[in-house]
Amino acid sequence: MAHHRTEKNEWADRHRQELTTRHSHEDVLTDREFELLLEACRDMPAPRGFEARFICLLGGRLGLRAGEIAHFDSSWLDWNRKLIRIPQHEPCDCGYCQRQARQEAAHNGQLTETNAVASRWHPKTVASARLVPFDLSLRIELCIERFVNRYEGFPRSRSTVNRRVQEAADQAALPGRIYPHCLRATAASYHAYKGVAPVPLQALMGWSDLATAQKYIRISGSATADALRRVHHR
Numbered sequence: 399m400a401h402h403r404t405e406k407n408e409w410a411d412r413h414r415q416e417l418t419t420r421h422s423h424e425d426v427l428t429d430r431e432f433e434l435l436l437e438a439c440r441d442m443p444a445p446r447g448f449e450a451r452f453i454c455l456l457g458g459r460l461g462l463r464a465g466e467i468a469h470f471d472s473s474w475l476d477w478n479r480k481l482i483r484i485p486q487h488e489p490c491d492c493g494y495c496q497r498q499a500r501q502e503a504a505h506n507g508q509l510t511e512t513n514a515v516a517s518r519w520h521p522k523t524v525a526s527a528r529l530v531p532f533d534l535s536l537r538i539e540l541c542i543e544r545f546v547n548r549y550e551g552f553p554r555s556r557s558t559v560n561r562r563v564q565e566a567a568d569q570a571a572l573p574g575r576i577y578p579h580c581l582r583a584t585a586a587s588y589h590a591y592k593g594v595a596p597v598p599l600q601a602l603m604g605w606s607d608l609a610t611a612q613k614y615i616r617i618s619g620s621a622t623a624d625a626l627r628r629v630h631h632r
């Protein structure tokens with residue numbers, strides 16, 4: 399029965415791995431925690447509080463990545479259609495872009511560092527270039543209006559995005575680790591709970607595969623509940 403034991407061990411290993419691997423969807427903030435975080439931004443000194451609020455709303459409700467927020471430019475906004483257009487390319491040679499370019503060139507013999515810098519900034523994947531509607535709520539829309547009244551683009555570095563989120567989390571005294579990527583996971587989870595279907599959720603988040611959207615929707619359970627209620631409550 400040796401192979402039984404092996405199978406059992408493999409299963410146990412996989413199970414253990416699933417239990418110990420941390421996924422950002424586990425660090426999703428509840429609606430209450432997210433409100434507390436926004437409230438805390440108000441108690442931070444200017445202009446850090448406003449910058450933190452902008453990051454929290456764009457990350458935690460619209461699902462923008464930290465790199466996208468750090469490279470946000472007012473030219474990305476389509477005011478008529480109320481859309482943020484995350485471009486394929488935004489010329490940039492900030493410290494973060496230079497570091498990323500050096501890494502890319504080091505891992506790819508075909509790519510010179512000059513070419514790698516020239517292609518910066520670009521979003522994480524091809525699928526990340528996308529349209530994000532910003533009129534999902536009035537507070538997001540107003541925050542973006544206030545932002546462009548003040549700035550042409552995000553005025554700080556990529557690492558500042560992390561620091562602002564950290565400061566807001568400390569100010570809110572929220573337990574656990576809070577970082578930009580868990581804001582993005584919070585946005586995905588929020589829309590999944592609201593009942594957004596896999597394809598639009600994938601498009602909003604800029605995921606390359608549908609499976610990630612399906613995972614968030616499965617975890618939210620709302621699609622299951624809706625389908626069962628439609629059958630039983632008719």
Ligand SMILES: [Zn+2]
Pocket residue numbers: 469490491492493494495496518519
């Ligand atoms: Zn840059």
